Amino acid sequence: MALIGTYETRLLRPETAAGAGAQTVLLILLDAATGLGTAGWLAGAAFTVATWALLTRALHRSWPPRPFGPANAVTLVRTTLVGGVTALVAESFASGPRTAALVALTAVALVLDAVDGQVARRTGTESALGARFDMEADAFLILVLSVHVAGSLGAWVLLIGAMRYVFVAAAQALPWLNGPLPPSMARKTVAALQGIVLLVAAAGLLPVVAAWLLVLGALASLVWSFGRDIRGLWCVRSRDGAPVARTSRPRVAVVRERAHEGV
Incomplete structure (x- = not known):
């Protein structure tokens, strides 16, 4: 009982x-x-x-x-x-x-x-739970919006929603991607931009060409943001000469900073 x-x-x-x-x-x-x-x-x-x-x-x-x-x-x-x-x-x-x-x-x-x-x-x-909860809600909203907008602008828009999940999957195979990232206003700005741009595109407020260019610009900024962070993590790995250990603290740090404080 x-x-x-x-x-x-x-x-x-x-x-x-x-x-x-x-x-x-x-x-x-x-x-x-x-x-x-x-x-x-x-x-x-x-x-x-x-x-x-x-x-x-x-x-x-x-x-x-x-x-x-x-x-x-x-x-x-x-x-x-x-x-x-x-x-x-x-x-x-x-x-x-x-x-x-x-x-x-x-x-x-x-x-x-x-x-x-x-x-x-x-x-x-x-708390770590609150940060993860916040991140997952953000990530899934961006994914769903990208699915919606992809219906009118093309399948390439799915890259916006999928990029964070690809990063998390890659970190399972490459532990150094779990390293902590420093706070970055640029990262937060790019992340916030994704939701706003996808919302504007979903609302149909712009001509198709303008919406296409706007969403493409958001995707380009996201690729730049992820690329910059991956490069930084690689430099830390190369300098230290060893992979990042699989511990809970770095994992929380990268989840908090890289994912969906934004994307």
Whole structure:
């Protein structure tokens, strides 16, 4: 009985339960407002289940245990909006775009991206879990937006959303890519630019040629940013003469700085 009680406690985290409930309510509202079909509901449901499972697992694996905190609550709200964007993008391939709803949810999510970090710093609740949660929400939003924009501008736009995941995969084979990176305002600016540019392209505010050039410029800046950081990590490796060890601290540092403080 004790084991069953522990198992149920692990599953029924109030934070993740609240997130799943909010996601379900948002999907119902989107259905009423825009008419989500099967594709949208399936994508939204899959996102809800995946978020609940991964966040629950992360909360129980984090050490030392800490309260969920106000900053993570903001990130959870943003993640809920990302789930709505995911459902709308999936539905756009089945029955046409819901541009107004997609733009509204994305705009609020991007604004909140500037809020959770400030809340964490001001309340003294910064943590590796919070940084990772923030990063994953950002990364997935950019990926989903790039999928949406690729439908009108071309498959090459997917490089924007995929680049961070390719970097993480490469770091599994090349441990020196897990090295810590110094803070960089240029990196943060380039990362923030990706979401803004993709939002503008998704909104259809520009002629196709102008949108194409704008998104291409964002991709070029992202390639430059990743290239600069990879070069810096390689120089550190060459100077030290040994690969970076696989430890949790460098891993947290590179996740915090390289991924989706932006992309």
